[in-house]
Amino acid sequence: MERTQARHEALDLDESDLLRMYRAMLLARRVDERSWILNRQGKAAFVISCQGQEAAQVGAAYNMRPGYDYVYPYYRDAAITLFLGQSARDQFLSLLGKKEDPNSGGRQMPGHFSSRKLNIVTASAPVGVQYPQAVGSALAFKMRGEDGVVLVSGGEGSTSQGDWHEAMNFAGLHDLPVIFLVQNNAYAISIPEKLEVAGSIASRAAGYGFPGHAVDGNDVLAVYETAKEAFERARRGEGPTLIEARTYRLTAHSSDDDDRRYREREEIEEWRQKDPILRFEKYLAEVEVLDEEKREEIDAEIKAEVAEASDYAESAPYADPEEVLERVYAEV
Amino acid sequence: MATKTLLQAIHDGLAEEMRADETVMVMGEDVGRAGGVFRVTQGLQEEFGPERALDTPLAESLIAGSAIGLSVNGMRPVAEIQFADFIPPAFDQIVSEAARFYYRSNGAWNVPITIRAPYGVVPGGALYHSQSVEAYFCNTPGLKVVAPTFPADAKGMLKSAIRDPNPVLFFEHKRTYRMIKEEVPDDDYTVPLGEARIHREGTDITVCAYGLVLYTALQVAQRFSEEHGIEVEIVEPRTLYPLDKETILNSARKTGKFLVISEANLTGSVSGEIAAVVAHEAFEWLDAPVMRLGAPDVPAAAFARPMMDFFVPGEERIEAAMLELARY
Ligand SMILES: Cc1ncc(C[n+]2csc(CCOP(=O)(O)OP(=O)(O)O)c2C)c(N)n1
Ligand SMILES: [Mg+2]
Numbered sequence: 001m002e003r004t005q006a007r008h009e010a011l012d013l014d015e016s017d018l019l020r021m022y023r024a025m026l027l028a029r030r031v032d033e034r035s036w037i038l039n040r041q042g043k044a045a046f047v048i049s050c051q052g053q054e055a056a057q058v059g060a061a062y063n064m065r066p067g068y069d070y071v072y073p074y075y076r077d078a079a080i081t082l083f084l085g086q087s088a089r090d091q092f093l094s095l096l097g098k099k100e101d102p103n104s105g106g107r108q109m110p111g112h113f114s115s116r117k118l119n120i121v122t123a124s125a126p127v128g129v130q131y132p133q134a135v136g137s138a139l140a141f142k143m144r145g146e147d148g149v150v151l152v153s154g155g156e157g158s159t160s161q162g163d164w165h166e167a168m169n170f171a172g173l174h175d176l177p178v179i180f181l182v183q184n185n186a187y188a189i190s191i192p193e194k195l196e197v198a199g200s201i202a203s204r205a206a207g208y209g210f211p212g213h214a215v216d217g218n219d220v221l222a223v224y225e226t227a228k229e230a231f232e233r234a235r236r237g238e239g240p241t242l243i244e245a246r247t248y249r250l251t252a253h254s255s256d257d258d259d260r261r262y263r264e265r266e267e268i269e270e271w272r273q274k275d276p277i278l279r280f281e282k283y284l285a286e287v288e289v290l291d292e293e294k295r296e297e298i299d300a301e302i303k304a305e306v307a308e309a310s311d312y313a314e315s316a317p318y319a320d321p322e323e324v325l326e327r328v329y330a331e332v
Numbered sequence: 333m334a335t336k337t338l339l340q341a342i343h344d345g346l347a348e349e350m351r352a353d354e355t356v357m358v359m360g361e362d363v364g365r366a367g368g369v370f371r372v373t374q375g376l377q378e379e380f381g382p383e384r385a386l387d388t389p390l391a392e393s394l395i396a397g398s399a400i401g402l403s404v405n406g407m408r409p410v411a412e413i414q415f416a417d418f419i420p421p422a423f424d425q426i427v428s429e430a431a432r433f434y435y436r437s438n439g440a441w442n443v444p445i446t447i448r449a450p451y452g453v454v455p456g457g458a459l460y461h462s463q464s465v466e467a468y469f470c471n472t473p474g475l476k477v478v479a480p481t482f483p484a485d486a487k488g489m490l491k492s493a494i495r496d497p498n499p500v501l502f503f504e505h506k507r508t509y510r511m512i513k514e515e516v517p518d519d520d521y522t523v524p525l526g527e528a529r530i531h532r533e534g535t536d537i538t539v540c541a542y543g544l545v546l547y548t549a550l551q552v553a554q555r556f557s558e559e560h561g562i563e564v565e566i567v568e569p570r571t572l573y574p575l576d577k578e579t580i581l582n583s584a585r586k587t588g589k590f591l592v593i594s595e596a597n598l599t600g601s602v603s604g605e606i607a608a609v610v611a612h613e614a615f616e617w618l619d620a621p622v623m624r625l626g627a628p629d630v631p632a633a634a635f636a637r638p639m640m641d642f643f644v645p646g647e648e649r650i651e652a653a654m655l656e657l658a659r660y
Binding site: 070101103104105107108112114115116121122124126129131132133134135136137138139140141143144148150162163166167169170173326327328329330331332 | 476
């Protein structure tokens with residue numbers, strides 16, 4: 001008891017920090033679950049999930065200064081964007097492709113996040129393209145002598161791309177303030193880690209001259225701790241860090257995928273036992289930050305927020321079809 | 333005013349923009365200490381330091397991608413792809429990313445970058461230092477593709493490109509770097525993107541061209557006037573995408589005879605688009621079929637000089653095409 005309590009205290013986190021983390025993770029989970037319901041009801045054409053990866057995302061993003069640091073998320077990073085300040089409404093507006101979708105006004109698939117205000121740089125679908133862009137943004141911070149940090153995120157599949165290696169090399173060359181967060185969820189669609197990752201991802205950083213850490217991605221405090229060190233290092237001008245957060249994708253790749261073709265139900269069940277949210281709840285109970293009553297209260301609040309947001313998005317209008325012709329070029 | 337080569341004019345445009353705006357920077361392979369393989373960026377590192385004249389690793393996707401990232405965090409990078417032939421690794425970053433940031437974020441994120449790329453056949457260039465790759469990019473909404481031919485235009489358009497809030501691909505015909513010289517104004521002027529230029533007024537036929545073949549066509553046109561009394565109007569698109577259709581169409585309607593020439597492989601070239609626009613929208617004014625002249629549909633360009641010369645539409649072929657059109 002004393003020992004576990006020391007864990008978050010040693011990280012300078014207090015009760016309200018823990019609850020903020022927990023809320024962000026749970027909100028992401030509940031938004032995600034609701035998205036699948038809308039998909040089954042035929043209302044959402046496509047769902048891509050963050051389920052199972054919430055700890056990796058919130059643990060890393062908790063170190064960011066929203067609207068100052070930059071983030072290049074990938075399509076599973078709903079917990080990052082929700083934590084930074086996007087709302088449940090925003091997620092459903094995007095899911096349903098409505099005019100008010102803050103990511104794209106209904107132009108992009110869900111999960112392709114963007115917010116100029118929050119410095120969430122517009123994301124796309126080609127896997128890995130975010131990495132060279134992220135190191136460019138990090139170089140801009142360095143050139144101006146500012147202490148901004150760039151968090152760039154992707155799956156383990158993206159580390160097979162040349163763009164990942166080109167960016168790692170450039171980050172190492174110039175000691176750039178960038179953090180590579182690789183969420184290793186064991187699959188790239190159907191391809192298991194053993195057919196896509198040679199050696200270990202974390203240890204590749206050594207070849208590029210900076211630290212790489214493999215961390216339990218289902219332990220939000222462990223990810224936070226590793227990321228905290230990485231952010232501090234970046235802010236001190238000491239350069240990049242690679243974090244390989246080892247986790248698991250609890251859903252199929254997307255609503256268009258049937259994962260029974262390539263993985264065993266038992267394997268998923270095993271990982272459900274290691275669900276990062278259950279695990280954090282257990283910790284919070286141990287340190288007496290959360291009892292069952294409080295947990296239910298928070299969950300009820302979040303569920304109400306999610307229901308309201310989902311209803312709002314359902315009744316929100318689409319953009320006029322002719323808007324498809326607009327905003328191709330920025331005005332000179 | 334001083335006489336400048338195309339190369340000097342581009343260099344001056346870069347240096348002046350860097351002096352005027354500290355967010356402007358150049359980046360690419362060998363652009364810093366060495367001043368570029370063609371010397372376009374000579375002296376910039378001495379004046380602006382190693383970050384604003386940045387020598388990058390040999391990684392084109394990184395060059396284009398990091399330029400995007402710089403631009404969305406306050407900088408105005410001018411990235412150099414050492415030879416247009418080596419742009420394919422950066423294709424994804426240019427076409428899927430830079431060109432689409434603005435649209436896909438519904439107008440939230442724009443990408444003010446310029447990507448310079450020397451293109452075109454040059455003696456000794458062979459199969460991988462010769463290509464005209466512009467057509468690959470002229471089917472990409474969100475991107476601006478320019479290819480000015482003359483020094484004063486190049487300098488003014490480079491400034492416009494750097495100041496433009498959108499990604500601009502800036503092609504320079506490398507064989508003309510030192511070949512084409514003209515008076516270039518010293519003051520801070522710009523030449524707008526998206527506007528074609530009439531180089532020579534004429535009444536008999538229109539020739540639309542850019543790059544080295546434009547230079548050649550202008551010489552042939554001068555002789556036609558002197559020797560045959562044929563007055564050729566010459567239009568240079570300058571911006572290849574989006575096209576200044578109006579200027580091109582006005583000329584086609586005026587002469588009723590239209591030929592478009594480029595050094596690119598003919599099939600699927602920008603010439604095809606220009607010809608289609610004219611065939612459709614100037615149809616009632618035309619007295620002859622819309623004609624195109626380009627390089628044959630074989631890889632650009634063989635190393636041995638006779639084969640190289642055979643590949644490029646040169647004076648003879650340009651003259652023959654112009655005569656054929658004039659005879660209608
Ligand atoms: C360049 C590219 N190739 C293929 C795809 C199709 N695709 C989308 S996601 C994906 C797997 C990505 O795996 P990973 O990076 O591990 O992320 P995860 O989905 O597992 O979180 C593939 C093959 C794509 N989007 N982009
Ligand atoms: Mg994966």
